[in-house]
Amino acid sequence: LLTTCAYALIERSRHTSGKSDTVVLKLGHSLDTGHPVHLAMERMAERLEELSDGAVRMRIAPNGQLGSETECIELLQRGALAMTKTSTGPLESFIPEMAIFGVPYVFRSEEQFWNVLNGPIGDELLVSGDDSGMMGLCWYDAGARSFYTKSTPILQPDDLRGLKLRVQNSQTAMRMVEALGGSPTPLTFGELYTGLQQGLVDGAENNPPSFWTSRHFEVCKEYSLDEHTRVPDLLLISRSWWERLDPEQQAWLRQAAKESSEWEREAWRVRTEESLKAVEEAGVHLHYPDTKSFAERVAPMHDSYDGTAVGALMARVRETE
Amino acid sequence: MNKPTTPLFRLARVVERMLDAAAGSILAILVLIVAWGVFTRFALGAASWWTEESARLLLVWLTMLGAAAASARGENLGVDYFASRMHPDARRLIGLTVEMTVIAFAASVLVYGGLVLMVETLRSGQTTAAIGLRMGWVYAAVPISGLGMILFGVERIVRLLANVDPNDPEAVA
Amino acid sequence: MDPQTAILVVAFGVLLVLGAPIAVALGISALLTLASLAETPACYTVAQRLSTGIASFPLLAIPFFVLAGALMGEGGMARRLVALASAVVGPRRGALSYVTTITCMLFGAISGSATAAVSSVGGMLIPEMVRKGYGRPYSVAVTTTAATTGLVIPPSNIMIVYALVAGGVSVAAIFLAGVLPGVLIGLAIMVACRLTTPASAIAAEGDERGPSIAASALQAAPTMFLVMIVLGGILGGVFSPTEASAIAVLYALVLTVVFYREIKLTDLPRLCVRSASTTAVIFLLIGASQAMSWVMTIQGIPQSVSDAMLGLSENPVIILLTMNALLLVVGTFMDMTPAVLIFTPIFLPVATELGMHPVHFGVMIIVNLCIGLCTPPVGTCLFIGCGVGQVPISQVVRPMLPFFAAMLAALIAVTFIPALSLWLPRVLHLID
Ligand code: NA
Ligand code: NA
Numbered sequence: 001l002l003t004t005c006a007y008a009l010i011e012r013s014r015h016t017s018g019k020s021d022t023v024v025l026k027l028g029h030s031l032d033t034g035h036p037v038h039l040a041m042e043r044m045a046e047r048l049e050e051l052s053d054g055a056v057r058m059r060i061a062p063n064g065q066l067g068s069e070t071e072c073i074e075l076l077q078r079g080a081l082a083m084t085k086t087s088t089g090p091l092e093s094f095i096p097e098m099a100i101f102g103v104p105y106v107f108r109s110e111e112q113f114w115n116v117l118n119g120p121i122g123d124e125l126l127v128s129g130d131d132s133g134m135m136g137l138c139w140y141d142a143g144a145r146s147f148y149t150k151s152t153p154i155l156q157p158d159d160l161r162g163l164k165l166r167v168q169n170s171q172t173a174m175r176m177v178e179a180l181g182g183s184p185t186p187l188t189f190g191e192l193y194t195g196l197q198q199g200l201v202d203g204a205e206n207n208p209p210s211f212w213t214s215r216h217f218e219v220c221k222e223y224s225l226d227e228h229t230r231v232p233d234l235l236l237i238s239r240s241w242w243e244r245l246d247p248e249q250q251a252w253l254r255q256a257a258k259e260s261s262e263w264e265r266e267a268w269r270v271r272t273e274e275s276l277k278a279v280e281e282a283g284v285h286l287h288y289p290d291t292k293s294f295a296e297r298v299a300p301m302h303d304s305y306d307g308t309a310v311g312a313l314m315a316r317v318r319e320t321e
Numbered sequence: 322m323n324k325p326t327t328p329l330f331r332l333a334r335v336v337e338r339m340l341d342a343a344a345g346s347i348l349a350i351l352v353l354i355v356a357w358g359v360f361t362r363f364a365l366g367a368a369s370w371w372t373e374e375s376a377r378l379l380l381v382w383l384t385m386l387g388a389a390a391a392s393a394r395g396e397n398l399g400v401d402y403f404a405s406r407m408h409p410d411a412r413r414l415i416g417l418t419v420e421m422t423v424i425a426f427a428a429s430v431l432v433y434g435g436l437v438l439m440v441e442t443l444r445s446g447q448t449t450a451a452i453g454l455r456m457g458w459v460y461a462a463v464p465i466s467g468l469g470m471i472l473f474g475v476e477r478i479v480r481l482l483a484n485v486d487p488n489d490p491e492a493v494a
Numbered sequence: 495m496d497p498q499t500a501i502l503v504v505a506f507g508v509l510l511v512l513g514a515p516i517a518v519a520l521g522i523s524a525l526l527t528l529a530s531l532a533e534t535p536a537c538y539t540v541a542q543r544l545s546t547g548i549a550s551f552p553l554l555a556i557p558f559f560v561l562a563g564a565l566m567g568e569g570g571m572a573r574r575l576v577a578l579a580s581a582v583v584g585p586r587r588g589a590l591s592y593v594t595t596i597t598c599m600l601f602g603a604i605s606g607s608a609t610a611a612v613s614s615v616g617g618m619l620i621p622e623m624v625r626k627g628y629g630r631p632y633s634v635a636v637t638t639t640a641a642t643t644g645l646v647i648p649p650s651n652i653m654i655v656y657a658l659v660a661g662g663v664s665v666a667a668i669f670l671a672g673v674l675p676g677v678l679i680g681l682a683i684m685v686a687c688r689l690t691t692p693a694s695a696i697a698a699e700g701d702e703r704g705p706s707i708a709a710s711a712l713q714a715a716p717t718m719f720l721v722m723i724v725l726g727g728i729l730g731g732v733f734s735p736t737e738a739s740a741i742a743v744l745y746a747l748v749l750t751v752v753f754y755r756e757i758k759l760t761d762l763p764r765l766c767v768r769s770a771s772t773t774a775v776i777f778l779l780i781g782a783s784q785a786m787s788w789v790m791t792i793q794g795i796p797q798s799v800s801d802a803m804l805g806l807s808e809n810p811v812i813i814l815l816t817m818n819a820l821l822l823v824v825g826t827f828m829d830m831t832p833a834v835l836i837f838t839p840i841f842l843p844v845a846t847e848l849g850m851h852p853v854h855f856g857v858m859i860i861v862n863l864c865i866g867l868c869t870p871p872v873g874t875c876l877f878i879g880c881g882v883g884q885v886p887i888s889q890v891v892r893p894m895l896p897f898f899a900a901m902l903a904a905l906i907a908v909t910f911i912p913a914l915s916l917w918l919p920r921v922l923h924l925i926d
Contacts, residue, residue, distance in 0.1 A: 004501055004504050004505045004508065004526060005526060007497070007501060007530075008501050008526040008527070008529050008530040009529070009530070011497050011498070011501070011530035011531075011532075026792060061791055061792075063661060063662075064661060065661075065791045066788060066791055066792070067543070067546065067788070068546075070450075071542070071543075071546050074442070074447070074542060074546075075539065075542060077441070077445060078437075078441060078535055078538050078539075078542075079533075079534065079535060080534045080535055080538065080539040080542070081534075090450070092450070093447050093448050093449065093450055093456070094445065094446075094447050132445045132446075132447075133445070164368075168450075169370075169373060169374055169450055169451050170450040170451060171370070171450070171451060171453065174370055174451075183368075184368070184370075185362070185368040186368060186370060186373060186451065187368075188373075188551060188552075188734075191664070191734050193664075194664065194666055194731045194924065195731060197731060197923065198730055198731020198732065199731065200731050200732070215926075218923075341767045341770070341771065342763075342767070344767065344770035344771065344774060345763060345766035345767035345769075345770045346766070347770065348557055348561065348766050348769060348770040348773070349762075349766050351554065351557065351558075351740075352558065352561070352740050352743050352744065355554065355558070355736060355737055355740035356740050356741065356744055358737065359733060359737045359740065359741065373551050376551065376554055376736075377549045377550060377551050377554070378549060380548055380549055380550075380553065380554055380557075380777070381545050381546075381548060381549050383557070383770060383773065383774060383777075384548050384773070384774050384777035384778055384781065385545070385774075386774070387770045387771050387773060387774025387775075387777075388517075388774040388775060388777070388778035390771060390774070391771050391774055391775050391778075392515070394771075396771065396775055397515035397516075397517055397518070397775055397778065397779075398515060398516050398517070398775060398779060398829050398831070398832065399510075399513045399514055399515045399516055399519075400510050400511070400513055400516070400827055400828065400872060401513040402513075402827060402871040402872055403511045403512075403513065404511075404512060404513035405513075415512050415513065418512060419509075419512055419513060419514045419515075422509060422512075422514050422518060422522060423514065423515065423518050425522065426518045426521050426522050426525075429525060429537050430521050430522075430525060430537055430540045430541050430544065431541065433537045434536075434537030434538050434539075434540055434541030434542075435541045435545070437535070437537065437538045437541070438538055438541045438542055438545070441538075459545075459549075460541075460545060462545070463541055463544075463545050
């Protein structure tokens with residue numbers, strides 16, 4: 001036993017002293033291997049190896065093998081994990097400003113949303129985790145979230161009245177559904193299919209590809225594309241790992257991330273179209289409600305952020321074209 | 322035969338009882354919390370926003386405090402097949418090695434690792450999604466559990482050296 | 495094998511053989527492996543994986559089922575099931591061995607663990623069987639093996655643990671998948687009973703007539719109603735498994751304290767502390783194995799094992815038999831919970847590669863390890879059975895052999911007939 005301990009320490013010193021030629025960045029995330037974001041990160045790994053001539057590599061562990069999104073962020077902050085992909089939802093617990101993406105109808109259009117992300121606001125948000133040991137490398141598109149219900153189409157906010165809608169277990173998500181007039185029911189994703197089937201909840205909300213892959217369309221026949229929120233994904237790197245790289249390596253990483261982000265936006269667009277077509281063929285009715293009345297309904301929720309960091313950010317978003 | 326020191330023995334029993342009482346109370350509270358969650362959904366028609374998360378987080382405390390108390394009684398599952406067929410002297414030596422490993426685990430992972438976990442998480446200001454609690458307070462259970470395990474580990478070593486069965490709390494009196 | 499993997503395997507193996515708590519062995523070997531990598535803060539990482547791994551709502555069902563089981567065992571619910579089973583079986587040759595098996599299955603359908611069944615059902619029926627001439631070792635053998643059906647028949651704590659480590663497996667689906675295999679094991683044990691009823695038991699039985707089926711069913715109705723609440727509630731989507739288990743605690747509490755008056759309010763703190771302690775031991779183990787599997791993933795170990803096993807043979811039957819043989823060996827030395835926690839991440843990728851559904855694999859690994867619960871040297875059910883029946887382990891091994899054969903036959907059926915596990919959850923659309 002003592003020998004094993006001693007051996008572990010020798011190995012450790014070998015690792016610290018011997019300047020190794022290659023850096024392996026381990027990335028953990030919760031998506032399956034068919035997801036556009038996973039595919040984009042795989043391309044990024046290939047590109048990085050190409051740019052660095054094999055000196056910087058990424059090793060990706062999908063399916064939450066290394067922990068949930070929140071757990072991976074924690075590990076990343078302390079340098080136990082080099083990289084992770086997360087939705088901005090769990091990031092709210094670490095960086096309060098990220099809550100802006102959970103507030104409905106902050107963005108006027110998809111175009112404005114991307115102008116914000118690719119502009120100064122997006123860049124500021126990428127480095128906003130600086131103090132807490134993490135840094136954003138790029139944004140990935142995760143589309144717009146809309147309501148799907150078993151039988152009631154949501155054409156105007158009043159249609160939500162009395163409906164039990166599943167939300168993620170977060171305060172912003174609960175307030176969002178309440179603001180629109182529904183009654184929010186927090187439920188773990190794994191229990192959602194049975195919950196919908198047996199009437200525990202009347203509906204849920206998600207983007208078209210998730211609606212398709214979760215097979216919730218088998219139970220929910222009305223998909224109302226009210227596009228209330230746009231919650232992007234974010235690729236994070238641990239601050240301590242970032243500082244271990246030399247400027248040239250950092251530049252390669254940035255370039256590979258940027259290229260994968262561009263590739264993913266296109267892949268996501270294609271996937272969204274395919275998913276909508278597929279659910280429609282499976283007998284789902286698609287509805288395109290006028291979002292104006294929804295946006296008016298949430299004005300009090302917007303006002304409630306006045307004087308907060310999120311409120312200040314929302315004001316700047318409004319001024320972005 | 323020298324008897325184990327009495328103050329250490331008394332302290333260990335008091336701490337064990339406190340940890341047990343805390344873990345048992347948390348279990349009772351958990352039943353009520355989850356039942357309240359069911360009640361609000363059926364009777365009040367609106368799901369409660371705090372029950373699931375608080376129940377999950379209390380589970381960390383239940384485990385950490387309960388596992389420390391269980392270690393006082395040698396209840397943590399192990400494979401004693403091989404050690405039990407050894408000569409009594411060898412068995413005692415193995416017992417001492419095991420207790421020292423438990424102390425090493427408690428000191429490095431639970432006390433040191435747990436303290437870093439707690440302090441760093443408190444410093445980063447991370448909060449839980451639904452109730453907005455500082456996550457560091459959830460992790461505070463880890464170093465507390467580790468301190469308990471170290472205390473019981475030392476006590477069991479003293480008992481082993483005095484040739485008393487470490488799993489029998491009455492054996493000392 | 496790279497140096498890190500060697501450290502992991504050697505440290506874990508040595509500590510296991512020395513008899514250290516498995517949670518500590520897992521934690522220390524994960525720690526040493528990470529420490530040797532020098533790029534991760536080792537103590538912090540193990541502490542984080544260990545404590546966040548247990549903060550799961552589905553896992554919360556385990557302490558509740560443990561507590562409910564303690565209430566049911568002490569509160570007279572098991573006794574009423576015995577009466578019902580006796581009335582159903584009626585006076586016939588070997589009646590009491592069937593009564594024992596059926597009671598264990600009924601008790602299994604209301605509780606989540608096998609140990610509660612051995613201690614409460616065995617406590618009542620082993621002395622009764624001895625009185626009727628079955629002999630102590632035989633009586634213990636029947637009770638011990640029959641009690642394991644409670645882990646396959648839902649609700650089942652070990653299935654909740656499996657669903658957690660397998661990732662993305664619905665607890666409701668695997669619960670339902672266990673129904674037919676659980677009943678199958680019970681039937682196989684009853685067949686073994688019929689073939690091996692000791693000669694001394696035949697003459698002594700069949701002379702007493704108990705209450706009618708209707709009367710005893712009425713007596714046992716409030717207890718059986720719990721099955722409706724728990725399973726009906728989960729499968730009907732009224733509750734999540736965790737909520738159902740909390741309701742089971744409240745229901746068992748009202749029944750045993752208020753109606754049967756067999757548990758006093760002053761007993762409750764003791765029962766809570768004992769259940770909390772049982773839970774904490776299991777959960778520390780779950781946390782530690784989460785730390786271990788994190789390190790294994792970082793090291794790419796499951797992938798290597800999977801590649802090696804798939805390279806073993808072209809024939810999936812051979813691979814499945816090898817996997818079962820390995821698990822049987824593991825089961826003889828290791829308790830069920832650590833075995834499921836440690837071997838699911840390693841074997842599940844192999845099984846899914848062979849086209850096996852994760853729910854089917856879960857039922858298979860659990861049925862397999864049920865056998866291990868009854869084998870020396872390490873078998874929780876065997877230990878409790880021998881303790882309750884006051885008989886040394888060495889004497890039970892021989893009468894146990896026909897029952898092992900019955901369980902093995904059930905295991906082969908469960909392994910190679912996927913429909914046994916998957917048909918019910920498919921009918922209810924819990925899986926594709
Ligand atoms: Na059961
Ligand atoms: Na065994």
